[in-house]
Amino acid sequence: MWSFSPAPITLVHMTDPAVPELPPSRRLLRRGNTARTLIEAAFKLLDRNKSFDALSQRELTREVGIVPTAFYRHFPGMEALGLALVEDSFRALREILDDMRKDVRSTDSLISxxxxSLVRNVREHRQRFRFIAAERHGGNAGVREAIRRELRLFQSELATDLARLPYLKDWSTPDLHMLASLMVNAMVAIVEEILDRGRSDKNAERELTELAEKQLRLIVLGVPHWRSGR
Amino acid sequence: MWSFSPAPITLVHMTDPAVPELPPSRRLLRRGNTARTLIEAAFKLLDRNKSFDALSQRELTREVGIVPTAFYRHFPGMEALGLALVEDSFRALREILDDMRKDVRSTDSLISxxxxSLVRNVREHRQRFRFIAAERHGGNAGVREAIRRELRLFQSELATDLARLPYLKDWSTPDLHMLASLMVNAMVAIVEEILDRGRSDKNAERELTELAEKQLRLIVLGVPHWRSGR
DNA sequence: ACGAAAAGTCAACGCATGTTCACATAAACT
DNA sequence: AGTTTATGTGAACATGCGTTGACTTTTCGT
Structure with a gap:
């Protein structure tokens, strides 16, 4: 028995008020948190093998479950979202410096x-580290520059922290920065290696931890024999 | 006196054979070289602040001056083009190893x-290095993996080259690889720094050269005091 | 309780993209 | 000369995109 069900002609102009499309619970749940949700969704999608400038806001809003235009309620455009991602990511990085400051016993224990701390943070904030690594050379100029600014700042902070070590008390400032940059680069490389592996390859993670410690120890081994002027 | 000129009804099906749209010279000039031209155009566009997976083949063919569909005559898809870019880029990198092999005087002169060689190559093949740096963490999985494979190969070759130095004669293989990886990472970081600066900032280039040499020298300073077992 | 502000919705636009297909032309081979 | 092969063309399609504008619903401060 087929009812014709002839698409009842209603007199509504555009939207049918009889069909509220969003169960009110959803809206209630994320009261004022949609910006946050967008950020998390972005991280999630970017982790799934995309680069930021290949991420469309339609894809993003689809993931979050809102209509494309609603995006503009929270960010003026994609670049702003990108900058928010940068800011969010670097909060994680600073925890490492905090951990380091609590340990002033010896250079060896400091390296450890x-x-x-680095490895733990990478595990916990995988997506943010991935984002930083990828977009550091990515296609969006604003995001790229923000990341580099932050990275230099980080390196600078590390240099001043190093300056406090008795081991390095008579090093010149430029040399300290040189050392800090070398260490940061080694760390960055390690992070990238860890990110390469599957997210749960504990074995590789341990190996890489050891490798990083070895490399940093090799670096500081040279320190006592260093004379700045060559 | 206006001639109506009523759009003369011709019997052609689709295209008007009376208007050959491409001056035959163009076609003659690139006889069999369009694939090459596509590769160069891709490098050019990517240098202009784009990431590979945000590069459309329409944009690319537009740049080259052929119609979009002609792309398929040379590559089955964008990924294949990407792999060609990787292959092309790494040819440049290997020149560095060749240069190194010609110099076996001392570790100091070898570092220099x-x-x-690295700096010169970056200057000469700027776009290729930029491509490698960017797409190493880029959005296209195939390209990304190809780059990493090549980079590991490079590091491996460096390690075996290092093994020949008398200075390092009693180092274990894993330790040599550890050292090579440390050096490669430092070099990668330097390249990225150079690429950051404007393409003609000679001053920064010299500074960075010095920085790199310092860092590598600091690393080898630690070498004589290294004992593998810790 | 009410009015303003914040957050979300829908429809519609113009535009760029990837891919197909049938066709055109130049070059190379025989 | 005649055929084959490599290369390029043009029309057409379905799809996804960013952005606009006008509208509705929920939340919040007073």
């Missing part, structure tokens, strides 16, 4: 603390 | 040769 540093690497372990 | 290595850095200078």
């Amino acid at each position: 603390t540093m690497v372990k | 040769t290595m850095v200078k």
Whole structure:
């Protein structure tokens, strides 16, 4: 028995008020948190093998479950979202410096603390580290520059922290920055290696931890024999 | 006196054979070289602040001056083009190893040769290095993996080259690889720094050359005091 | 309780993209 | 000369995109 069900002609102009399309619970749940939700969704999608400038806001809003235009309620455009991602990501990085500052016993223990904190943070904030690594050379100029600014700042902070070590008390400032840059680069490389592996390859993670510690220790081994003027 | 000129009804099906749209010279000039031209155009566009997976083949063919569909005559898809870019880029990188092999005087002169060769190559093949740096963490999985494979190969070759130095004669293989990886990472970082600066900032280029040499020298300073077992 | 502000919706636009297909032309081979 | 092969063309399609504008619903401060 087929009812014709002839698409009842209603007199509504554009939208049918009899069909509220969003169960009110959803809206209630994320009261004022949609910006946050957008950020998290972006991280999630970017983790799924996309680069930021290949991420469309339609895809993003689809993921979040809102209509495309609603995006503009929270960000004026994609670039602004990108900058928010940068800011969010670097909060994670600073935790490493905090961990380091709590450990002033010896350079050896400091290296160990540093690497372990790094590895733990990568595990916990995987997506943010991935974002930083990828977009550091990515297609969006604004995002790229923001990341580099932050990275230099980080390196600078590390240099001043190093300056406080008795081991390095008579090093010149430029040399300290040189050392800090070398260490940061080694760390960045390690992070990238960890990110390469599957997200749960504990074995590789341990190996890489050891590798990083070895490399940093090799670096500081040269320190006592260093004379700045060559 | 206006002639109506009523759009003379011709019997052609689709295209008007009376208007050959491409001056035959163009076609003659690139006889069999369009694939090459596409590769160069891709490098050019990517240098202009784009990431590979945000590069459309329409944009690319537009740049080259052929119609979009002609792309398929040379590559089955964008990914294949990407792999060609990777292959092309790494040819440049290997020149550095060749330069190094010609210099076996001392570790100090070797470092100098290595850095200078690196800097010169970056200047000459700027776009390729930029491509490698960007797409190493880029959005296209195939390209990304190809780059990493090549980079590991490069590091491996460096390690075996290092093994020949008398200075390092009693180092274990894993330790040599550890050292090579540390050096490659430092070099990668330097390249990225150079690429950051404007393409003609000679001053920064010299500064960075010095920085790189310092960092590598600091690394080898630690070498004599290294004992593998910790 | 009410009015303003914040957050979300829908329809519609113009535009760029990837891919197909049938066709055109130049070059190379025999 | 005649055929084959490599290369390029043009029309057409379905799809996804960013952005606009006018509208509705929920939340919040007073």
